[in-house]
Structure formats: structure tokens, C-alpha cells
Amino acid sequence: MTIHLEDMQVIYQHPESLLNVNTHYCPGCTHGVAHRLVAEVIDEMNLRNDCIGVASVGCSVFAYNYFDFDFIQSPHGRAPAMATGVKRVHPDKVVLTYQGDGDMISIGTAEITHAAARGENITVIFINNANYGMTGGQMAPTTLPGQKTTSSPKGRDVEQAGYPIRASEMLATLDGAGYIARRSLHDPKNIRLAKKAIRTAFETQVRGLGFSMVELLSICPTNWHLNPAASTRWLEENMLPYYPLGDYKVHPALKDLKF
Amino acid sequence: MTRELWKGNEAIAEAAVRAGLQAYFGYPITPQTEALEYLSWRLPELGRAFLQAESELGAINMVYGAACAGARTMTTTSSPGTSLMMEGLSYIAGTEVPMVLVDVVRGGPGLGNIAPAQGDYNQIVHGGGHGDYHPIVLAPASIQETIDTIYGVFDIADKYRTIGIIMVDGSIGQMMEPVTLPPMKEVRKNWPAWAASATEGKRERNVLTSIYLDPKQEEITNLRLMKTWQQIEKNEVRYKEYFMDDAKFAVVGFGSAGRVALSAVRAARAEGIPVGLFRPISLSPFPKEQIFELSQKLQGLFVVEMNSGMMLDDVMLASQGRIPVEFYGRMGGVMPFPDEILREIRLLHANGWKSEGHPRERWLAKLETIIKEEQ
């Protein structure tokens, strides 16, 4: 039997919005999965030529080396403020930030909170991996009670270090938020759901419905000292109970959206 | 040309508008707030971007974003706010994008007070933010000069892709003077070729960043910044001279201190004292060569500031120990009176110049008594 190439259907290919290069992410790290999902959504919505990305400080600091559109790189935690500056100058363009948990909800708590409160028409991809990846696995504002990190070697003691922040729940209380959802990248089914949420977030921005954010529960095999498979199990067993998946804010105009 | 009475902070704002300001981000702080308030209605009226940020950290990073996006952009603040903006200024310098900052300096350190001061000299002129960079710092001495300086500084910032800082003090921000405003420039229609303004499918993508993990690459960036700085040092030095033609010695003062000193110099001239005034306008680049030249022909330089002698150090460096230098300053938001400076000029004229010890030590010994007597 001969196979005619022209009869074949493309069902999987490298997204145009992602450069075809090796990344610096550790093997098994879900930063790569998150990048791919964002790139696929931008391709599907045909937004690449209109996109301006803002990279943050963390393992994803070099996100601009992977996404194939205009990109700038912010100081630690300030990406939402920079994105605000960009969006106010280019209201007709699509502006996204890509931030880790230390970046977004520790040093950058004020910037993200006020961007959400203003209903800043930007999309935030928020990677929650329960630690500071880039600096070698210190305690983050998302580190779980009892979780061992290099700066909480006996496990996070809530009496001394306080409690983790559930950023999605917190930001969803703000009227400026148009879409806020938490998804997880620990298995294929959840990855699909994550992609849908990312799509909804960009639809929110394109429709001018306010601030949008997708929190993605992610693994950091290197600093968790677990292999990738064990990391996904750790996420499932420990992070899911503390950080329930779901939609925390959905603008009424998004409810009947079909794609 | 009509002359109108304008308040300093509002004139600062309107001059920026007329220079083609496209996006402003700021945070309330006295004695600068009227600039923010003015732009809160003025920019929207013209269809340009205005936003009150959540903090000065937010404001400077919004400016950083807008600058990367290609806009003519500015923030205004006062000393404690400037401290917060240092992080952003360092990043902006490292990314080589143009922007303008107006610092209406107040008394400090700490929360200090809202009175006019010049204590931000060191943090602005000599760094503040981390790493090797030099902003352009201009210090006008009247509202008209402030307007003219702001009107031109955007072009200079664009030309070198650098930071332009206007350093004035609370008195310039708060007082009113008759001024002539420049004509409205047209707002830029195209985005600069380097800007992150989205490709629209028409060009290669632009990436703007300040990270160079490889020290060799960072050093190449540092070198480029320094070469730009050399150009700025060559082209952008500004100063004004008064009564200098036949002066035997000169007062050196910038901004409001320079302006108060001018009254004192005029009065001294009326008494026949051969003194002139050298008023640096560009604090960075500093008029080093001009001061060196003065040190070759004058008997001495008398530095007057509204701080503890921050520019004094630069004057001493520039005059290379060739002539005696004397200093008089008031700190913490206290402005010197022309009489105080005139008194010092008379003493120098009558008693001659000292060269033993450090001028700051001689001044401090004197100041304690002066403060006591005033109380």
C-alpha cells in the first residue's frame, strides 16, 4: 500500500509561536508543557503577530528565547506593572506575563493584585511549583505546610513561616478579574483542561473582559529531589488537596463560549 | 508669546505634554503631586495614557514597560519615591530604553519633610541603582528653565536611548512664576524600530532584556553603555555663568541654591566684590572641564548647596586641588537665605581663602553655631 502524503492530516506539529530550539529547563520540568500550551493557543487564535510577552525572574526568565514574538523581560515580581505599561500604550495588542510563584505572589504581590484590581486587560500564566526553582529550591509563598525546602529544612513550620497563599482564590475576590482558574499539568487529561483554560484566558483579553490568569500546578523534579513520574504523583497527592482545581472567576460573557 | 502664571509642578506636566508625552505613570507624593493630578485629566483629554500606579515600584515598571513598547514616557516623584524607583532605573539603563523622571526633591533622609532640598544628588548623580550606568541629570533653577529643560530632554533621552532625570526641589514644584510655554509637538506616530510593539507580521521580533548571563556579554553591554556615556559627556554638558568675565572667585551652585546664590552675588557685586556665579545645569554629565578651567584662573571656588556638600566632592575632584574650595550648605529642607551666602562671600573677600583641612569640616564647625543662633 502506498501512502500519499497529500492524503495525510496533520494532527500534531510544532507550534509556530514556539521557536524550535532546545530549552534550558530541567528534564521533566512542566515549564516546557506550559510553554507549549500557551504557544498552541496563540497559534489557534492567530495572535502571534499581535503578541507582546513579559518574562519574569525565575526559571522562565529566558521564556523570550522560546516564544516567537515580541518579548520584554521584567525585574523580579514587576511583570504585571510592565505589562500594564505595554498594554496602556498598545491597547489593541495581546499582552501576557509568564510568572513563577515566588515572582508573582511573594515579591510581586502588590503588582499582581493591583493589575487584577484594575481589570488590566492582560493574561497571566502563573506557574505554581511550590518552591523557588531558579535559586535552588527555597521556600516559596506556595510551599505547603511541612514541605521541606532548602530554607525550610525541617519542613515549613506554619507557626514560624506562616501559611501558603492561594493566589487564585485571593485574586478572584477582585472585581477587575475577568477570568481566574487553577489547573494542573500532572497528567494528559489535566493538561488538556489546562489548555482550555489558557484559551479562555486569552479569549477574556481579546474580548476586553478584564484581567485573566491561569494558575498551573507544576512540578520541579530537580528541587523536589524526585524523578518526573514521582513528582507528578507528589503533586497529585499533596498539592491538589491544598490547591483545588477549578474556575474561581468567570465573567458572565465567557459562560457560553465554545471553542 | 503670551506670559502666563504657572505653578511649577503643573508647568512640568504641561511641558511634558507639549514635548509629546504619550504615557505617564505616577504615585502621589508631596511636593510633586500636582504634576500627577494635572496629568490625570490632561492626558486622557488628549487620548494619551495616564495611570496612577499602586506604588513608585509599580510606576517605574509601568514606565519601563511603556518605554520598551516604544512610547515617550515619564514619571514624576519626590525623594522617597525616587529611592523606590532605583531598581527600575537600573533595569531601564541595562535595557537601553529612553524615559524621563522628574524628582522634586524634599528633605531627608527617611520620611524627612516636604521642604525643598538637594539631598538626592548622590542617589541620582552617582548611582542609586545597581550596576554600571549613568543617567543624564539636569537641574534647572526656575520654572521657565524647568519647562525648557523638560521640553528638550525627551529628545536627548531618545537620541542616546537613556534615562533623562530632571532634578528640581520642592520650591520649584510649589511656587508660581510667569512663564512662556512652548508649542505643542505632534505625538510620535510610528513606534521605534527596536520597540516591543508587536511584529504585526511586518518585521523580525524584538526582544528587550537586561540579562546577560555570560559576563563577557555583560561586559560588552557595559562597554556600549560607557561609550554612549562618553558621547553624552562630550555633547550634553550645560551650565550658566553670571558676572564671570572679571570675577576673581566664583560661587558654584545648582538649582535653587544657585538661584539664591545669584541674589547674593548681585548684592556682593553692588558692594564691589569681584565674585561671579557658575551654575551647573547638567549635574550628570558634570561640567568638569569648565570647573578645571576656572581653577586655573580664579582664587577660589565657593560651593553652595542644599545638602551636606554632595556636589562639593565633584567640584573638588574637577578642580584637582589647584585652588582652595570653600563650602556652605543647609540641609534637611532648610533653604539658605541670600544674606547667609552674602555673609560668607564677604568673609572670603575680606579674610582670604583657607586651604588646610576639608571645606566640609570648616562648614560643619560653623553650622552648629548658626543653627543654635537661629533657634
Ligand SMILES: Cc1ncc(C[n+]2csc(CCOP(=O)(O)OP(=O)(O)O)c2C)c(N)n1
Ligand atoms: C530583587 C531580586 N531578589 C531576588 C532575586 C533572586 N531570584 C531569582 S529567581 C528567584 C525565585 C524564582 O522563583 P519562582 O518565581 O517560584 O520561579 P521558578 O524559578 O520556580 O520558576 C529569586 C528569589 C532576584 N533576581 N531579584
Ligand code: SF4
Ligand atoms: S529548577 Fe525546577 S522549575 Fe526550574 S527548570 Fe528545573 S525543574 Fe523546572
